[in-house]
Amino acid sequence: MDSVHEAAVRGTNDDAVISKASAVQAAYISDNFVKYFVKRPPRRPPIINRGTYVRTTGLDILITKFLETVKAKKQIVSFGAGSDTRYFSYKERSRPFHKYFEIDYPEITSRKVAIIRRHKQMYTLLGESARLGMGGMELYADDYCLIAGDLREFTTHVVDRLIQHGFDTSLPTIFLSECVLIYMESGDSDKIVRWVGENMSAAVFVVYEQILPDDAFGSVMLQNLKLRNIELRGIYAYPSLESQKERFLKRGWTHAEAIDINKMHDRHIDPRELERISRLELLDEVEEWRLLSAHYCIAWAYVAKNESIMEMLEQ
Ligand code: SAM
Secondary structure (H helix, E strand, O other): OHHHHHHHHHHHHHHHHHHHHHHHHOOOOOOOOHHHOOOOOOOOOHHHHHHHHHHHHHHHHHHHHHHHHOOOOOEEEEEOOOOOOHHHHHHHOOOOOOEEEEEEOHHHHHHHHHHHHHOHHHHHHHOOOOEEEHHHOEEEEOOEEEEEOOHHHHHHHHHHHHHHOOOOOOOOEEEEEEOOHHHOOHHHHHHHHHHHHHHOOEEEEEEEEEOOOOOHHHHHHHHHHHHOOOOOOOOOOOOOHHHHHHHHHOOOOOEEEEEEHHHHHHHHOOHHHHHHHHOOOOOOOHHHHHHHHHOEEEEEEEEEOOHHHHHHHHO
C-alpha cells in the first residue's frame, strides 16, 4: 500500500513541473530550462498560474536574500527537488553559492540526469567536472550534487551520502522543501528539521506546503488528492501558520515565520510585478484565488551558532 502512495507522491513532481511550464509559457515567470522537462505544456487556469508565480517568486525572494546577505561560502540543499531548475537558473544569472545539493527518489533523479545530459544548455553549466554516479541515478560536479535517496532515511543514510559528496555542516546553508515534507509522517519530517537545527552551524529552512485541512475548501482539497492516492500525511501535525512556526521553534531553531500565499502576494511581491502579472490574464475568480491561497503557506526559520552570521540572517 505504501508503494502506491510513494508512486503517487513521485507523480506530484509532474504536476509541479507542468504548472511551472504553464506559468513560463504565459509569461508569469522566466525559466530557460523547464522546456526540457515539459515539451508541450498544457495551459493551466489563471489562478494556478498566479499561484505558481507567487510560490516561485516568494521562494526566490527568500533564497536571494540568503545568498546576498551571507557573505561567507554557502550551500543550498533542496529536499525532494524533483524537476526544479533553480540550480541552472541561478548559475546562468551568476548568483553566488558554493554548492547546490538536490535529493529525490531514484526514479526522479534518473530522469533528471537523463534530461540534463541530453541538453547541452544544461550540461555545460555544470562545467568540466560533471560526472555520473550510481549507474546514472546521480550526477556530481564541483558546485552541484544530485543524490538519489529516500528522505525518510535522512539522518540514517542520506546525510552520510551528502557528506561523502562535500556537504559541509560548518557552512551557512539554506534548506528548501517545496511541497515535500507534507507527504511524510510528521515523525519523519521532524527528524530532518531537528537534525538540521542541531547539526548545522548556520541554517535557514524554507518550507512551502498546504495548510488548513479542516475547513470546507481544505476537505475538498484532501479528498481530491485521495482520489489520486496522495495523502498529505503531515498536514494534521502542522495545519496552521502558528503550528508551522512551532515545528521549528520546538526543535531548537532561533526564529521562525509563517505566512500564507495571500500575504506573500500582498506584502512581499514588488507592486510593479503585481501590475505586470495582472495584465497577463483576466482573473475572474478572485474569491477562489484568495481561498486557494489561504491554504498554502511559506514558512522559514533560521538558527546560527555564530553571532556574526546570526546578525546577517536577522537583517
Ligand atoms: N520541490 C519540487 C518543486 O517544487 O518543483 C518538486 C515538488 S513535488 C510536489 C514533490 C517531490 O518530493 C517529488 O519529486 C517527490 O518524489 C519528492 N519526495 C517526496 N517524498 C520524498 C521522500 N521521502 N524522499 C525523496 N523524495 C521525496
